[in-house]
Amino acid sequence: MTFQNELINWYLINKRDLPWRHTKDSYTIWLSEIILQQTRVEQGLPYFNTFLENFPSVSDFASATEAQVLNLWQGLGYYSRGRNMHATAQLVVNNYNGTFPTLHDDLIKLKGIGEYTAAAISSFSSGEARAVVDGNVFRVLARYFGINTAINTPEGKKQFFKLANELLFREDSALYNQAIMEFGAIQCKPKSPKCSICPLNIDCFAYRNNVVNQLPVKLAKAEKKNRYFNYFILTEGDKILVRERKKRDIWQHLYDFPCIETEMLLDGNDLDFVESVKNIFGNNAEITFVSYKKHLLTHQIINVQFFSLKNYIFNSSKHEELNWVSLNTLDELPKPNVIRNFIEENF
Ligand code: SF4
Incomplete structure (x- = not known):
């Protein structure tokens, strides 16, 4: 039996x-594919159901606000993907009359859709x-055919894409693509693959x-960059001072607290640090350390310190990005996980 037939059976x-x-x-396939880029099937399933319930059609998705989309996206990380989905839904409504494209060459032009996703949606x-060609397919091909070119190099990608397209069962590409991905996900797994009962083990x-x-081969990634965010908690009655992250950076358009980013982890008594806090919040501002959290992202390690602030003076006209909101309103705003957890633990 051929490689393809074995996989399909x-x-x-x-x-x-x-x-x-x-x-x-x-x-619907687009929703599932984008969500599954972020997380494993078991964790992605509730997100998929929630998105489909809230936005049964692409027009419903397009008419939501960005905050609604990011709220549903909370916990998946990589918030730019949630924003790209929103932009894509609006573009489909405006340029494709609300009919989501099905062909690769149309799909690849949409924001947030790369080669893998365009191939998956068009095929399915x-x-x-x-x-x-996703991580599962790279692994199955590398092991079965004994390919040791690193899969995260341009040369490796080219070689694996070429082979994957040569092997494609053209009579039913959707069935074959699903088969090889599923085989990688639950049979030829990264750790402890079930080789002894594998139908492909002879060859x-x-x-x-x-x-x-030892397969597939992957080149080691560059070391992650450490960043140090110092957040200040200012409250007035049931109001809290929040910041919308407007700059082009991680967590764009999410909400956090007033922040000073430093080059290293600083003690709350560090003189330069205290000086910069007083420049913003007045000479009498009293800083008290509350907690520290390390937050891991794909390419960065965010070292987060929270400080409460008393006796501050805050001039809102000098800081347009900062706003007082009630704690109830804060609940509704999209936030990075590290901020959401802090609020849950402290308010
Ligand atoms: S024998 Fe093992 S490594 Fe080879 S395809 Fe099957 S599960 Fe994967």
């Missing part, structure tokens, strides 16, 4: 029953002959040569 018996596998609607919704290079754990 295995899939028909072992596949998980997932809601987005029962539809050819490109909008219209049967277009495009091979999807699998990695299994036969005892190099399963």
